[in-house]
Amino acid sequence: MSISKPSRTMASSSFLELSLGLLHSLYTPEFLLAYASCFFFLYLYYLLLNKKSSKIPTNWPLLGMLPNLLLNLHRFHDWLTELFREGGCTFYFRGPWFLGMNFFITCDPANVNHIFTANFANYPKGGEFSEIFDILGDGIFNADDESWRSQRRKAQLLTGHPQFRSFVAKYSRDKVENGLVPLLSRLAERGAVVDLQDVLLRLTFDMTCNLVFGVDPGCLSPEFPAVPFARAMDDAMEALFIRHFVPRGWWRLMKWLRIGTEKKLAAAWEVMDEFVAQSIAKSKEEKNYEGSLLTSYINDSEQSNDIDQDSYKYIRDTTVNFMLAGRDTTATGLAWFFWLLSENPAAESKILEELGRIKKAQHCRPTTFPVLFDAEELAGLVYLHAALCEALRLYPPVPTEHKGSVRADVLPSGDEVPPGGKILFSVYSTARMEGVWGEDCAEFRPERWISEQGRLRHEPSCKFLAFNCGPRTCLGKDIAFTQMKAVAAAIVCNFDVEAAADGHAVQPRPSVILHMKNGWMVRIKKKKSDP
Template sequence: MASSLLLVLLHHSPPLELLLACCFFLFLFKYLHLKPNKSKRPTNWPIVGMFPTVLANLDNIHGYLTDLLRECGCTFYFRGPWFCGMNFLVTCDPANVIHVFNSNFANYPKGGEFSEIFDILGDGIFNADDESWRSQRRKAQILTGHSQFRSFVVTCSREKVEGGLIPLLGRLAERDAVVDLQDVFLRLTFDMTCSLVFGVDPGCLSIEFPTVPFARAMDHAMEALYVRHIVPTPCWKLMRWLNIGKEKKLAAAREVMDEFVAQSIARSRGHGGRSLLTSYVNNEEQEYDDKYIRDTTVNFMLAGRDTTGAGLAWFFWLLSKNPKAESKILEELGELLKKKEAHEQFFPVVFDTEEVAKLVYLHAALCEALRLYPPVPFEHKCPVREDVLPSGERAPPGRRIMFSTYSMGRMEGVWGEDCAEFRPERWISERGGLRHEPAYKFMSFNCGPRTCIGKDVAFSQMKAVAAAIVCNFRFEAVEGHVVKPKPSVILQMKDGWKVRIKKKNHYLQA
C-alpha cells in the first residue's frame, strides 16, 4: 500500500511536495521496518540531518544531551541540515575543556560567529578577542578588585536584602500568597546588579512586582539569543532582515537598553559615586567614548543579573529537597549568630557578606547547586587552526565545538557514581575545609584565562541572600507544580518555582 501511494505521489506531485513525500516515507520506513532502538544516538536523515531529534527533544534538551553524551563517551558529532552550518561537536570531556579553554587557548578565540550571535553585546569583553579583550579584562579586574568597589558590594547587598528582600518575603508570608520564587530572585539580582553597574536601583523588587522596561528588554534579548543557537543561521538572519519574530523583539529590546544606558551615562558625568559606570565615565587616566561604556556596562549587566538569580532559585529548590543540608547550614549560621547581640537573634536576621564569607558548608552547598545547575549550561568555541582534541576528534578551522556544562556535572566518570545527588560534602575536605575542584570539571565560572571576573561578587551576594532566607523563612512548594530546566541561554526554571512562604519566628525553627 505504501509503495502504491508513493507511485501516485511521484506521478502527480510538484517538486517540493515530492521532496516532502519522500522524507515522509523515509521516516515511515525507518520506524515501521527497523527494530525498536533505545539508543539516544540521533538518526542522520537526508537533507535535515539530525535536526528532527533536536526538535523532538527541545523541551528536555539538556537531559537528552546528557544521556547522549553518557552513551557516547562524553563526545558526539552532531550533523545539522545540509548547507546550514549547523555541524558541531558536543562534548563534556574535561580533557577537551582544559585543552580548548586553557592549554590551547590562543587557537580558540570567540571569533566572528560568536560576536555575530551576541551582537547586542557590541565590542564588550564577552565578544572581544586579542588585545581588546586583554585591555578590557585588565581594566575590569582593577575596578572590581578595588577596595572601594568591594565595600560598595557589601553595602548594596546588605541594603537590598535587609530593606527589600526580607520585607517583601515577610509581606508575602502574611498574605499566604503563592509566588514564583525564581521571579523574586531575578528581580532581586536585577536591582543589585543595576546598583553596582549603574548606581541606580530601578525598584524591580517590590510588592507590586512592576514591569521594568530595561529588565523586560533583557528578557527578550535572552530569548532571541537562544533562538539564534537552535535554528540555522540563515533563518535568524532572514528574520532579522525582515524584522519579524524574536528578531523584532531583540531590535526593540536593544533600543530600550541603549536608551537606559545613554541616560545613565549622561547622569553620571561629573558626579561622584562608586558604581562601575562612574568609574569609567569619570576615569582620569583614560577617556572612554560612549559606545565603549555602553558595551562594557551591558556586558556586566547580562553577566550579573540572570546568572546569580537563576543560581539562587536552583539552590533553594535543591535545599527544599534536602532538609538535612538545610539543617547543617542552620547549624553553621547558629555558631555565627552567637556572636551577635541577643536582640538580633529574632526575625529578621540579616548578615553582612563579610560575616558569611568563610562559612564552609554554605559555600559547599552553593557550589553543589552550581555543579548540578550551572547558570550557563553550554559554551561554544571554534578553532582558528587545525587541531585534534584529546578525545581524538579532529577540529578543523571553523568547526563549532559545544561544551555542555550541564552534562559535565552529571557524568559518573567526572564526579563519581553519586553525581546526580545533591551532596555538599563532596566539596569539604577531611580536615573540614573547602575542597578545591579544578575549573575544567566545574565550569560554572568558565575556565582558563576567561574565568569569570565577578566570581567573588556572585558568591558574596548569594551567601548574603542564602543566609538571610534560611534563617528567616521556609518554603512550601505548590502541589503539582513541576520544576524543570528551561531551554535557554541561561539555565532558568521553565515555569518558575511556585511556593508559599512561611516565617520562622526564630532561626532554629525548621
C-alpha cells in the same frame, strides 16, 4: 505452408527497441520524482527499523539531525545529557547539508581544559559567536585578542580593588536588610503566593544597577513594578539561544523581516539601549555614580561633560555585558539553590547549624528578627559555600559555552576539529556524568565539596565550569559569592520557603540563561523558632 522462424538478430533488435521504448515512456519527470520519493521514504524506514531505541539522533538525508534537535529543543539540556550517557562525552552533530550547522558537542573536562586553557589561542569566541550575540556589542563577552585583553585588564583592576569589594559587601547587606527582608516579611504576613525566581531577579537587578550605574531602580518594591529592561533581556536571551540551532541564513532573514524571535530581539535591543542611556544620564545628572563601575569608564572616556559616539558605544557595550553577568547569573543560581534546599531539608538544617554559631557569637536573642550577617562573618562558612557550589554545579546559570577553532586540532577525546570548526560545551551535562562526578552525580550533595579535614575541596574549573575556565575565568566570581551568601543566609535564617502547589513543574527554560521555565511559586513564612 511453412512459417520461417525469425532470426536471433531480429529478436534481439526487437527486444532492445521494446526496452528502450518502455524506458522512454517511464522516465518522465513525474516518474523520476515518484521514484526519488519512494527511495527517500524507504531509506528513512530502513534507518528507523535499525535505530531500535537509541537516543542518538538519526542523520536524515538533506536534513541531517535537525529534526530530532527541534523536537527536543524544549528539553535541550536533558536531551544532550541523554546523548552523552549513551554515546560518550563528545558527540558530532550533523546539520542540514550545505548550511554550515555541523558542530561538536562535548562535556568532557579533558576537552574543556585543552580548549579553554592548554590551546586557548586556537579557540577564540570568533566572528560567528559575536554575530549571534550582536546585542552585546563589542563588550568583553564577545571580544577577542587585544580588545579582550584590554577590557579584561580594565575590569580586573576595577572589580579587584579593595574599595569596590567593600562597596559590594556593604551594599549587598544593606539591600538585603532594607529591601529583601521587609518584602518577604510582608509576603509572609499576607500568606501570599509569590514567584521566588522573580523576587530574586528583581533583587539582583537592583543590586547590579547600583554596582554598575550607581542607580537603584527600586524593582524590589512591594508594588512589583514592571521592569522593561529585565523583560527585554529575557526575550533577548531566548532569541539568542534559538540562533544557535537554526541555519544562519534563516535567522538573518527573520532579522531582516523582523518576524518571530528576531522581532522580539529587535524590540528588546531598543529597550535595553534606552535604559542604558537613561541610567547614564541620570547618574551624571545626580552625580551619584561614585563607587560604581560606571565611574571609571566615564572618567576614562570624557574630558568634559560630553561623551563622543565611540566612547558612548564602549560604555554601552560594557555596561550591558556587566548587567547580564550580574543580574541573571546570580539570581538564577540562587533560585535553583533554594529549590534544591526545599527538596533536601537535611542540607538546610546543616546551613542553619552553621549560621546558629554566628548568631551565638552575635549574642542574638531567640526573638531577634531579622538576623543579618556581614560578609566577613559568612566568608568562612564551609557548608554554605559548599551548598552554593553544589547548586551551581547541578544548575549552572550559563548551561552551555560556545567556541570556534582557528586551525585544525585534535582533542584529547581523539576527535579532529577542522579549521573554523564549532564546538558547544554542555556545562549542564558535565554535572550529570558518572565518569566525572561519580555515581551520585545527579544528587544534591554539598558534602562532595568538603574534605575529610572539614575544609573546602578544590575542584578543577574544567570540571566545574560555572565560572568559566582558563584565561576567561569569571572576574566576578568573588562578588557573586558575596551577594549569594548575603541573600542565602538572610532567607534561610529568617524564613521558611515552601512550595505553594503540588505538581508545579520546576524545569530549565531553553535559553542562554538557565532560568526556571515556569518560575517557582512559593509561600514565605517567618521562622518560628531559633535554629
